Amino acid sequence: MSFRMRNSNVDIVKAGPTLIEQAYDAILAAICDGRLAPGARLNQDDLAARMGISRQPVGQALSVLKAQSFVRDTGRRGLIVAPLEREFLHSVYELREALDSLAASLAAQRCTPRDAAEGRKLVADGREAEKSGRVDSLIEADMRFHLWICRVAGNPLLAETMRLYWNHLRRAMAAVLRDPRHRTEIWDEHDAILEAIVANDAAGASHRAAAHAREAGKTVARSLPATHVGPGTARRVVALSDEPQPASRRHKSSS
Amino acid sequence: MSFRMRNSNVDIVKAGPTLIEQAYDAILAAICDGRLAPGARLNQDDLAARMGISRQPVGQALSVLKAQSFVRDTGRRGLIVAPLEREFLHSVYELREALDSLAASLAAQRCTPRDAAEGRKLVADGREAEKSGRVDSLIEADMRFHLWICRVAGNPLLAETMRLYWNHLRRAMAAVLRDPRHRTEIWDEHDAILEAIVANDAAGASHRAAAHAREAGKTVARSLPATHVGPGTARRVVALSDEPQPASRRHKSSS
């Protein structure tokens, strides 16, 4: 038996990443970075073949993604990637404002020097990404900074909820950041939030975070004038792996 | 979750409730009203047999419930009903305070006379349930009132998120309401929130809702002193259906 003595405890037996989890991660990543376009039709057989696994784990992953509004039932047959709808993103931003505000407030009450150092590094990374001009780097830095706040806030449910919301936002942000009118004060605002948190100024951090989220929401609303970038787009899906994998790979023994 | 077209001429084709959804509803209901005790081990075969279906839809339902923290991986083999942990409920109440506050504020800005009538009826029902003294009726009335606010708020994502949180809270509330020290001002506070919403007083509604949630959280913390009502309890599960169903029922043709 796999008894592994650590210095104090025995380490928790972690169930290895199952194909379900891998499929979930892969599909979600593809949706969020746009490789699976909004409105694109999702085919279980197709996805399974691309990943070299059977339909079963793909179906389970899709069930979860459906519950999280990343994919949507067409009513007839099959699923589509959730369209980028203005209304829905408005909903997300409304919640985000409340939750970011809460997170910043809590983080300000719990921020340790170690946390502060980490936060400062994340802001520095963000400014770096801003200079580089690469959109995906910017989005990632943005997301990391805000999820850092959630982690410092010490509320796991808040962190998990925001992880989901951010994956929704990521889909829209690519469009926003390509928009020439996009805001350039983002990392100054982040810096201000950070310093309020580090200074244990809960009210200040909360207020700044709410204002930041509100502005971000406005920017997205401006860049997404169409009701939705919908099913009509029907761009060819380039997902996951273009070549169907040999498809036979018994269990996880070969991983 | 599902966006609903208002006065559209043709009605949307709704895919009938699949066994996955039925299994999800059944298991979630059993968890929330305590028929499946916190910490109880969940067996796919067993659940499937009780419901007279195969493991496949049960497994998919459990995947979703796991993502929503209603069940938890044991790490080794199988799942358990999530224990009622004080820390986790604290997390839920922290979020609830922020979201109820938001919901009340939005609802106050959108409340129509028709909504108001509905809300008043719900409060009346709640007072009735309070007189009856039946714990499950009280919980249901409480939940309905707060979800009414979310619906009036007009943010579908908020409503769905609060639906999940309330199902977590329901599990704890049975214990709280049986506690003789439980608060009796609940429906007075509800009434005050309602009247602020009806009067379009966003700030007042928001403030009262936040205070209400904060008090509710304190009460739960008081009634759940133990770190968790955990796996040790191991009470016999009386779930769903005690007799294993004949188990053969081809497809959904017989539904």
Place this chain on the structure above:
DNA sequence: GTAGCGTATTTCGCATACGAAATTCGCATC
């Protein structure tokens, strides 16, 4: 050319089959 209709194909939901990991039980040993 278009409309109507019947067939073929796609694709999902669900059931079942199979292998692997891990627990449980039994048995032998000290």
Place this chain on the structure above:
DNA sequence: GATGCGAATTTCGTATGCGAAATACGCTAC
């Protein structure tokens, strides 16, 4: 009686098979 080891059992993850519903296709009639 307690302990160590191996076989039987449990139970999950995954693959595959099957039937149904809906779409897509093709054919015929006008």
